[in-house]
Amino acid sequence: MNIISQRSLLAIALGTLLAAGFNAPADARQDPREQDKQQHDKQAKHKAGADKAGKQAPQRQQHVPAAQANARAVEARQDAIARQRNAEMESQRAAQQRSAHAQRQAQQRQAQAAERRQQAAAQQQAARQQAQRRQQAERQSAEQHRLAAKRAAERQRATVAHRDLDQQRLERQRSERRLAQQRQAAERREHDARAAQEHARQEQARKQSLVSHRIEQQRDRISRQEQQRRIDQQRQRAEDYRRYVATRQALERQRAMQLQQQRRMAQYRYQQEYYRRVHLQQQRLAAQRYDYHSNPYFYTPVNYRYGYGGNYYTTNRYGADMLRQAVNYGYQEGLRAGRADRYDRWNSNYRDSYAYRDASYGYDNYYVSRSDYNYYFRQGFQRGYQDGYGDRYQYGRYDQGNASILQAVLALILNLQYLG
Structure with a gap:
């Protein structure tokens, strides 16, 4: 009975190890935290089964060294497998961390590139706006210069027209003065001639009047x-x-x-x-x-x-x-x-x-x-x-x-x- 029971326990342990070995790739593909939890649960179950088996066969103490050696071998193999699994899990975690770090760096680079693109776009927008403001200022300055030149030209035309009018008025006044002087000179000559004629006529009339009145002086x-x-x-x-x-x-x-x-x-x-x-x-x-x-x-x-x-x-x-x-x-x-x-x-x-x-x-x-x-x-x-x-x-x-x-x-x- 003891030999059969011991053989049964070994078969169960081997089956468990084989099942764990077959399932390792699948577990490796699981999340490391989930795998650690499953491993811990399995070790706890295995320990519980071993404890139960030890209680049921106290009578098999004579066979303990061999079983212990087998158990240690199994545990060694399990430890090796666990270490291998832990190493693989660590490697996977490191790879995942490297991948996550690379992703974060890529995201950072993408964010930095996006930020640089945004800054470049903002700079381009600011440059365009500055160029537009400069162009608008240049247009306004050109318009102001054009209006100033137009006003200056209008003032110059008005000044020239006013000067021409003044010149025409002066010429007209000079012409009128010349005509007035000529007219006055002609009138003066005519007046002097008439005055001389009138004076001569008056003198002649007076002389005739004197002669005639001398004749009629007795009567008048x-x-x-x-x-x-x-x-x-x-x-x-x-x-x-x-x-x-x-x-x-x-x-x-x-x-x-x-x-x-x-x-x-x-x-x-x-x-x-x-x-x-x-x-x-x-x-x-x-x-x-x-x-x-x-x-x-x-x-x-x-x-x-x-x-x-x-x-x-x-x-x-x-x-x-x-x-x-x-x-x-x-x-x-x-x-x-x-x-x-x-x-x-x-x-x-x-x-x-x-x-x-x-x-x-x-x-x-x-x-x-x-x-x-x-x-x-x-x-x-x-x-x-x-x-x-x-x-x-x-x-x-x-x-x-x-x-x-x-x-x-x-x-x-x-x-x-x-x-x-």
Whole structure:
């Protein structure tokens, strides 16, 4: 019985070892932790079986050494197999660890490569964005430069156009000044010629009048007292006029400086011509010598009545002629003054003219008072100025180089009443 039992135990142990050997490849393919657990379970079962077998056969103690030797051999083989299995498992674990380490390194390399790719992509994106911003800045700068160049070109064109306009305006003003100077020179020559002719005509008329009145002096003469009164009145007028002329020079200089400061060159030239004509007239008056007793004005009776400002005055035909002359001379001077202000593009204001204030051109202090002459001269001047400034002939006419007020306007201004 003991021999049979021992043989049975050996067969079981060998079967177990063989089964373990056959199953080793499959176990090797299992997870190392699972294999360790299975090995531990098997060793525990084997130990339990051995313990049971030892209890059931105490009577087989005589055969223990042989069984122990066999068991040790089995255990040695099992240990060898376990060591081999552990070595294989360690090798597999090392291979798995190496594989896992390689995978981790590969993953790290892939992650690093991906990170580098992302960084490269980010850098490329940043470079593209920077390039786009640079291109946009360059476009904006180019656009700003283009707009600045365009504005500069427009300013230059405007400057050139403005300069051209100024040049054209200056040329036009120079042309107008030249035309005005030529016109004034022609008018001055015509006026001087007319003045000389008028003076000669007046002298001739006076001489003829003297001759005719000498014949009729007995019939038309006034009383000697009235004649002497007129002579005394005339001498007083001459003295008053000389005092006025002496005080007028300062006024002339002041007015000339004012016109120059105002840059009214056309009006300045006209005023200079007016001064020149007045001074020539004064020289002629200073050179003349009158014989009061032979002059018909001083013994011809009054036969005309005129009035202004609510007062009425009387005179003879010589005084009436002087009043007509005052209106005509005033019209001619006003025409020149109005044209000058129009050339200067000055506001219309006939009262501002020195000729209007002076109102004595043509006055030789004979036949009428200076205040009467001034009044009618200014009446003609006002209408002549309006015609000259407006470049028209509403109150006068221009015939053969001579401007004169219309007879209807003259009659309306003087309103002379013939007394018979």
